[in-house]
Amino acid sequence: MLIRLAWRSIWRNRRRTIITVTSIGFGLAIAIFFICLAEGVYAQLVRDGVRLQSGHITLEHPEYRNAPAIDLFLDRPDSLRAEINTFSDVALTKLVILGQGVAKTGTGSVGVAVMGVEPSVEVLLSPIIKTIISGRYLVDSDNSKIVIGSKLAKRLHLKEGKKLVLTTNDITGALTEDLCRVAGIFETGSEEIDGYIVHAPIRFLRALYNMPEGSATQLGIVLSAPESQNKIKKRVEALIINKHITAYPWQEILPELASYIKLDRGSNLIFQAILIFLILFTIFNTIFMSVLERNREFAMLLAIGTHPALLKYQLLLESFFIGLIGCCAGLIFGGTASYALQAKGFDLANLYTAEGASISGVVLSSVIHARVTPMILLGTSGIVLAATLLLSMVSMKRIDTIQITDTLR
Amino acid sequence: MNPIVKLQGITKDYGQGDIIVHALRGIDITINPGDFTAMAGPSGSGKSTLLNIISGLDRPTSGTVEIENLTINTMSRTELSRLRRDRIGLIFQSYNLIPVLTALENTEYILMLKGMPVKERQDIVRELLKEVGLEGMENRFPRELSGGQQQRVAIARAIASEPALVLADEPTANVDSKTASGLLDLMERLNKEKKITFLFSTHDKNVMARADKLLWLKDGKINDYRTA
Numbered sequence: 340m341l342i343r344l345a346w347r348s349i350w351r352n353r354r355r356t357i358i359t360v361t362s363i364g365f366g367l368a369i370a371i372f373f374i375c376l377a378e379g380v381y382a383q384l385v386r387d388g389v390r391l392q393s394g395h396i397t398l399e400h401p402e403y404r405n406a407p408a409i410d411l412f413l414d415r416p417d418s419l420r421a422e423i424n425t426f427s428d429v430a431l432t433k434l435v436i437l438g439q440g441v442a443k444t445g446t447g448s449v450g451v452a453v454m455g456v457e458p459s460v461e462v463l464l465s466p467i468i469k470t471i472i473s474g475r476y477l478v479d480s481d482n483s484k485i486v487i488g489s490k491l492a493k494r495l496h497l498k499e500g501k502k503l504v505l506t507t508n509d510i511t512g513a514l515t516e517d518l519c520r521v522a523g524i525f526e527t528g529s530e531e532i533d534g535y536i537v538h539a540p541i542r543f544l545r546a547l548y549n550m551p552e553g554s555a556t557q558l559g560i561v562l563s564a565p566e567s568q569n570k571i572k573k574r575v576e577a578l579i580i581n582k583h584i585t586a587y588p589w590q591e592i593l594p595e596l597a598s599y600i601k602l603d604r605g606s607n608l609i610f611q612a613i614l615i616f617l618i619l620f621t622i623f624n625t626i627f628m629s630v631l632e633r634n635r636e637f638a639m640l641l642a643i644g645t646h647p648a649l650l651k652y653q654l655l656l657e658s659f660f661i662g663l664i665g666c667c668a669g670l671i672f673g674g675t676a677s678y679a680l681q682a683k684g685f686d687l688a689n690l691y692t693a694e695g696a697s698i699s700g701v702v703l704s705s706v707i708h709a710r711v712t713p714m715i716l717l718g719t720s721g722i723v724l725a726a727t728l729l730l731s732m733v734s735m736k737r738i739d740t741i742q743i744t745d746t747l748r
Numbered sequence: 749m750n751p752i753v754k755l756q757g758i759t760k761d762y763g764q765g766d767i768i769v770h771a772l773r774g775i776d777i778t779i780n781p782g783d784f785t786a787m788a789g790p791s792g793s794g795k796s797t798l799l800n801i802i803s804g805l806d807r808p809t810s811g812t813v814e815i816e817n818l819t820i821n822t823m824s825r826t827e828l829s830r831l832r833r834d835r836i837g838l839i840f841q842s843y844n845l846i847p848v849l850t851a852l853e854n855t856e857y858i859l860m861l862k863g864m865p866v867k868e869r870q871d872i873v874r875e876l877l878k879e880v881g882l883e884g885m886e887n888r889f890p891r892e893l894s895g896g897q898q899q900r901v902a903i904a905r906a907i908a909s910e911p912a913l914v915l916a917d918e919p920t921a922n923v924d925s926k927t928a929s930g931l932l933d934l935m936e937r938l939n940k941e942k943k944i945t946f947l948f949s950t951h952d953k954n955v956m957a958r959a960d961k962l963l964w965l966k967d968g969k970i971n972d973y974r975t976a
């Protein structure tokens with residue numbers, strides 16, 4: 340009966356309730372949408388970033404991070420790699436050599452970051468592949484072929500099929516160089532990547548650097564389920580316990596990206612908080628008004644022997660209903676919109692010509708996808724609902740101040 | 749016979765300092781089971797104040813109030829609230845019903861407060877509504893009922909918990925004289941048939957004439973007390 344009473348009571352002022360419910364729904368929908376959007380962009384950045392680099396988890400020589408040197412390599416991590424490959428949630432493992440060098444042509448010479456890759460693995464995951472603008476990416480049978488970025492190509496006047504000399508120091512420190520040919524040119528839009536990164540077959544670099552067969556500076560683990568990163572890292576750490584290898588999460592490999600996400604999330608949080616605050620204000624206003632309006636009715640109910648707690652409970656139910664309907668509306672609209680953006684994606688190039696914004700060398704794709712998780716949906720609506728109930732308690736206080744005889748006079 | 753209401757030396761002052769209103773200046777009355785008493789008097793003579801003191805909604809400045817031999821002066825708000833719920837039916841001039849509840853639900857409300865199971869209380873209420881002449885109107889909302897019909901629902905609710913006493917402050921003030929006479933018929937019948945004790949205030953000569961006992965208040969004192 341109280342439930343019926345509460346439910347009907349909120350529809351007494353139909354217009355006000357509809358406005359309130361709509362504003363809750365609208366505010367919540369916006370909050371959900373923007374959170375999902377931001378999370379989608381973060382997820383994409385991380386996804387691309389770890390694929391560009393050495394995975395969600397990177398295994399390397401314990402001293403490499405502090406002083407990256409080619410002689411701090413992992414010697415034949417094959418059996419370790421094979422074992423990790425059997426883990427569920429592991430999509431791929433990749434062996435890479437990250438070294439430095441100088442690319443020289445008749446035009447000049449430029450310092451480059453050389454990344455030795457396994458072409459058949461890289462092809463499956465590197466965001467670079469999609470950005471090849473001329474020629475082709477590497478294949479396993481390539482030997483002295485490399486892929487370079489458009490900025491570097493411009494600087495050295497290189498085209499597909501042209502030759503250059505790669506000069507570097509090998510693991511003993513001796514100067515070494517080799518001639519190679521440009522297989523393809525990529526353009527990611529990132530100054531850093533297009534002007535600085537060079538992909539070469541790992542075999543070719545091992546020879547150049549004089550590294551043993553099967554070795555690499557990094558063993559990268561790309562996960563199919565990024566959320567199991569910590570779990571997998573623990574399992575991997577158990578495997579390498581006596582091996583003089585350290586496992587790093589991507590957050591330490593791409594610290595700029597990690598802190599960017601953290602910061603951006605934080606500033607978004609302020610926006611969400613303001614939005615939710617505004618929603619709560621309308622809710623509070625509605626509940627409070629509805630109590631004031633019913634002063635006489637409540638006085639009458641108290642007079643005939645209704646316990647004040649029962650009236651408060653009725654108010655709690657009313658607030659709950661208003662909050663619940665609003666949250667449902669918000670979930671439906673916000674969830675649907677976010678889900679559509681997750682499934683379909685949206686090309687920002689439609690709005691403006693995005694000139695390759697990049698964070699940590701990870702290019703922000705112009706096509707953005709949202710990321711909808713139950714956590715976002717339930718978290719936001721849970722906060723709104725809980726706050727609604729909390730706010731209704733303030734209005735309940737009014738019940739205690741009702742002067743029955745004066746009100747009924 | 750134990751009286752239902754026993755008032756001794758009731759005074760009630762409103763205000764503080766210089767402007768004190770002496771609303772009641774020493775009232776002694778006894779209401780016995782089965783009484784059908786009207787209270788009359790000029791506006792401001794203290795009728796409402798007296799009714800509020802009897803129902804425990806207001807506390808007297810001095811004097812004692814006994815309801816069924818229990819002194820209520822010292823009772824807490826919660827105890828008084830329960831006393832009204834269980835022992836006293838209240839009827840007001842207006843603002844009597846909850847607009848979003850039907851006639852049946854409005855009457856049922858008081859029984860819900862007592863924690864009576866749904867089936868049982870609905871049976872009781874249907875019977876009661878029939879008794880007050882609202883058969884077939886159980887599911888109407890107050891706005892779908894006339895003023896007189898609304899007061900009938902209020903009467904049904906006031907007697908639903910089988911109280912020892914029904915207090916009504918000008919229950920007929922908002923309806924025309926014909927409707928008023930109908931409501932009086934109903935109250936009278938409930939008094940005679942169900943032995944329900946009524947105490948009501950009124951300005952209406954016709955209503956006064958229907959009472960078995962008439963209390964005349966003036967300036968906070970009992971000016972006249974008649975039994976028909």
Ligand SMILES: Nc1ncnc2c1ncn2[C@@H]1O[C@H](COP(=O)(O)OP(=O)(O)OP(=O)(O)O)[C@@H](O)[C@H]1O
Binds near residue numbers: 771792
């Ligand atoms: N809360 C209050 N504060 C101050 N004075 C009050 C208060 N309530 C009642 N009074 C005064 O007490 C006196 C008695 O009022 P009461 O309402 O009991 O009269 P009444 O007989 O019911 O009048 P009416 O016939 O107009 O309803 C009046 O003078 C009134 O102004």
Ligand SMILES: [Mg+2]
Binds near residue numbers: 795796797917
């Ligand atoms: Mg009065």
